[in-house]
Amino acid sequence: MQLLPGFRDFYPDDCARRNYILETWRSVARRYGFVEFDGPVLEPIELYKKKSGGELVGQLFDFTDKGERHVALRPEMTPTLARMVAARERDFKKPLKWFCVPQFFRYEKQQRGRLREFYQLNCDILGEPSPAADAELVAVVIDLLRGFGLGEKDFVVRLSSRTAWQEFFARAGGQPEDEYEFFQIVDKAERNPPEKTDAALAKFGLTAQQVLDFMRSKTATAELAPILADLTARGLGGFVEIDYAIVRGLAYYTGVVFEVFDRSKNERALAGGGRYDKLLSLMSDGKTDLPALGFGMGDVVLANLINDTPAAKAQLDAWLARERAADVYVVIAKEERRPEALALVQRLRDAGQRTDFPLTAAKIGKQFQTAEQLGARIAVLVGDEWPQVKVKTLATREEQFIAADAVLACFQPST
């Protein structure tokens, strides 16, 4: 049987790599005061139709359940978050700083950095309109990536704003109802030939040159300046560039938007997000109106970049080695001593030592080889010397005899 396209098996080594990413995400998010939440993997399809107007339904894993409900595997978290917050908004002190690490499912053709199943860290701040919240969000993005050993030379946050483009569009005489169409044109202006952009902009009385000129003006607007100042005060200014080419595809963004890219531009976006001040109101039919902003960061592109960045790769490998290493391997040199060895194994495990031993009789050399492969730091040999055992530090090959009862003391922290 083959895997379904775009889905992954996680063998122990893959699972450890995945957990490294998830644990690092959780650790940094908590450091910033974000608290973890989660929701259902399966949702009624209307939840996703409401926001997107059905455009994204073609990329959902959806089906009809046995109760005739039309359901979908979650492709994103923002609708669920909006529903949850809107339902119990008064229970939470503002601003809310919530994160989650959900597995998402999207029915798309897979390619580099994009699968049909993936994990994505989501961090959201709700109930805070101040630019301080925007800066806090960008700061946590930066520190999340720094947490993997990535630095200023490895990635950059491209900071932009829908507001800036709204004002640009209004100055040119554009109507608010045409804004979204205009954003879509701007979003593609960098990739499309100027003639094509000119043609699309003609109805608004604009030219590709005007749009590209503004796009390349790196001066911060009054909205973005305090965010930059905040990040500079934190010492994170070097990670951020103003770049009005970032518009993002979705209709619901209202203000600051940003995307994070690797400097070499080999990968697709590492993370992306922005403000969606009107979305909660939209999702709750006006019952709840909270300003909000957030971003998502997927595991697939991030893993690619870590593997291609030596310092980050080294940090990952060190973590993996620590993660899988056994503390102690008990070598049973004489099968007659197996009961005593089992007792020792049990005591070591009770004391919290990661302990392994041969389940069946095996040659000594084989057992040491196994101990080595398991990454054990210490081998304890049980044999003729009982009630003494031989304690060997595998890295240095030093051995010493110790009374079996005293072995545990070797592993206690010496205070």
Next chain:
RNA sequence: GUGGCCGUAGCUCAAUGGUAGAGUCCCAGAUUGUGAUUCUGGUUGUUGCGGGUUCGAGUCCCGUCGGUCACCCCA
């Protein structure tokens, strides 16, 4: 969803249209109380799948599934 390239052992890859191979990994032994190297032996295949051409197909043709890259999209 559209198009280019690619599918041979668990992995990396060979094989002019003529008997499917090597390295690696794994297992065992050399070595009955010590890890490396080395040496010896061993397991592993419906050549992705299904048709077709041919005396004969891993090889050529068609289809299909999967992978990959680009486009579309990117919550």
